Amino acid sequence: MEKExxxxxxxxxxxxxxxxxxxxxxxxxxxxxxxxxxADLCNVNPAQVRKDLSFFGEFGVRGVGYxxxxxxxxxxxxxxxxxxxxxxxxGLDDMGMALVQHKDFLKRGYRFVAAFDYDPxxxxxxxxxxxxxxxxxxxxxxxxxxxxxxGVITTSPSEAxxxxxxxxxxxxxxxxxxxxxxxxxxxxxxxxxxxFTLNLDHMAYQLKKHGQ
Amino acid sequence: MEKExxxxxxxxxxxxxxxxxxxxxxxxxxxxxxxxxxADLCNVNPAQVRKDLSFFGEFGVRGVGYxxxxxxxxxxxxxxxxxxxxxxxxGLDDMGMALVQHKDFLKRGYRFVAAFDYDPxxxxxxxxxxxxxxxxxxxxxxxxxxxxxxGVITTSPSEAxxxxxxxxxxxxxxxxxxxxxxxxxxxxxxxxxxxFTLNLDHMAYQLKKHGQ
DNA sequence: GCCTGTGAATCCATTCACAGCT
DNA sequence: AGCTGTGAATGGATTCACAGGC
Numbered sequence: 448m449e450k451e452x453x454x455x456x457x458x459x460x461x462x463x464x465x466x467x468x469x470x471x472x473x474x475x476x477x478x479x480x481x482x483x484x485x486a487d488l489c490n491v492n493p494a495q496v497r498k499d500l501s502f503f504g505e506f507g508v509r510g511v512g513y514x515x516x517x518x519x520x521x522x523x524x525x526x527x528x529x530x531x532x533x534x535x536x537x538g539l540d541d542m543g544m545a546l547v548q549h550k551d552f553l554k555r556g557y558r559f560v561a562a563f564d565y566d567p568x569x570x571x572x573x574x575x576x577x578x579x580x581x582x583x584x585x586x587x588x589x590x591x592x593x594x595x596x597x598g599v600i601t602t603s604p605s606e607a608x609x610x611x612x613x614x615x616x617x618x619x620x621x622x623x624x625x626x627x628x629x630x631x632x633x634x635x636x637x638x639x640x641x642x643f644t645l646n647l648d649h650m651a652y653q654l655k656k657h658g659q
Numbered sequence: 660m661e662k663e664x665x666x667x668x669x670x671x672x673x674x675x676x677x678x679x680x681x682x683x684x685x686x687x688x689x690x691x692x693x694x695x696x697x698a699d700l701c702n703v704n705p706a707q708v709r710k711d712l713s714f715f716g717e718f719g720v721r722g723v724g725y726x727x728x729x730x731x732x733x734x735x736x737x738x739x740x741x742x743x744x745x746x747x748x749x750g751l752d753d754m755g756m757a758l759v760q761h762k763d764f765l766k767r768g769y770r771f772v773a774a775f776d777y778d779p780x781x782x783x784x785x786x787x788x789x790x791x792x793x794x795x796x797x798x799x800x801x802x803x804x805x806x807x808x809x810g811v812i813t814t815s816p817s818e819a820x821x822x823x824x825x826x827x828x829x830x831x832x833x834x835x836x837x838x839x840x841x842x843x844x845x846x847x848x849x850x851x852x853x854x855f856t857l858n859l860d861h862m863a864y865q866l867k868k869h870g871q
Numbered sequence: 872g873c874c875t876g877t878g879a880a881t882c883c884a885t886t887c888a889c890a891g892c893t
Numbered sequence: 894a895g896c897t898g899t900g901a902a903t904g905g906a907t908t909c910a911c912a913g914g915c
Contacts, residue, residue: 709898
């Protein structure tokens with residue numbers, strides 16, 4: 448019974464979380480997993496797991512649990528991570544370089560197909576992955592040619608907004624933003640921000656609170 | 660009227676978010692900011708800003724707004740980011756190297772004071788920041804000596820859990836985990852996970868949903 | 872007996888709307 | 894008049910608890 452009605456954001460986020468332990472279970476040869484096992488592995492509540500999954504259909508068998516490979520396939524279909532998404536990166540300082548070469552992206556279905564920078568020194572250089580760094584001015588042509596779907600911004604903060612503007616103008620609808628500024632964007636486009644220092648701030652707060 | 664009762668997690672996260680635009684406002688010379696302005700800069704609701712801040716006291720002036728430098732100081736005090744926190748990093752592959760050199764950390768009060776790796780090839784090498792890579796076996800001594808307060812894990816996934824165990828044993832109470840696995844931890848300790856691919860999964864889902 | 876699927880109950884977070892101060 | 898501080902109202906998300914099927 449597929450229900451296409453109002454799936455909570457929080458559910459989407461958790462469902463993505465379930466993917467990783469499920470892959471491990473599959474590798475370990477587990478056939479079946481219960482909501483309780485999966486919940487433990489992600490530390491969430493078992494009822495939460497069941498409710499999350501029930502938004503998308505009835506994948507389990509009562510009295511038994513969920514078939515691991517089934518569930519994995521279904522979740523990937525739900526999240527559209529049953530295919531490879533094509534990324535372009537903007538800004539190849541240390542962080543950008545580390546990301547482009549990071550193997551987890553490809554493992555999870557995200558492939559860098561283009562790399563851009565403003566610095567004439569960097570343009571034309573070949574990355575270990577084989578990508579050649581392109582000038583940002585080439586964004587329109589290359590977005591079309593290479594079918595870039597998501598932009599990753601690792602430029603300096605001062606260049607981040609103008610880079611985002613160019614990305615959206617080029618027809619790319621989604622941006623993963625590593626610069627610590629709030630990007631303006633068209634209504635229809637998506638931005639996700641990554642800021643590790645927010646995580647640190649949160650821990651610092653708790654460390655202080657608990658540590659007397 | 661300080662209230663020390665039950666501050667929501669979501670509030671802490673947003674208050675950390677307010678810090679960045681406030682610093683910009685200060686730099687731009689703004690004296691005063693209203694909840695509406697601040698809300699726009701972080702895109703949240705103005706009432707949310709006021710309620711968040713009211714958990715910690717009454718920082719504003721009715722009919723006027725919040726004094727920027729005051730508010731900044733207060734928030735930093737609340738978050739314990741009015742001082743430098745000392746980090747140790749574990750695993751100096753590309754990502755680890757990029758993080759250690761990333762200037763945003765120090766700008767926000769987080770300073771890498773030690774770097775550890777398992778690889779004998781890497782141990783003894785000097786980073787551009789001046790840090791020398793230490794063997795993980797030195798963790799106990801160096802944690803005490805350098806007063807490491809937070810561990811950052813960028814090892815391979817297969818080494819992540821054992822590294823976390825060593826970190827907690829050494830008396831470090833908080834870990835920022837970049838490896839895509841769920842770490843077991845003692846009750847009293849804190850872990851925050853960073854996984855960019857979760858952000859990408861979320862956007863992939865929405866791109867697919869909207870793009871027909 | 873066991874574990875899923877789900878309405879109902881609970882809990883938490885956000886927003887509204889206005890009293891209160893400057 | 895203007896903007897904060899906050900109780901009350903709303904809206905979501907989580908958890909409970911049990912009916913339903915293997």
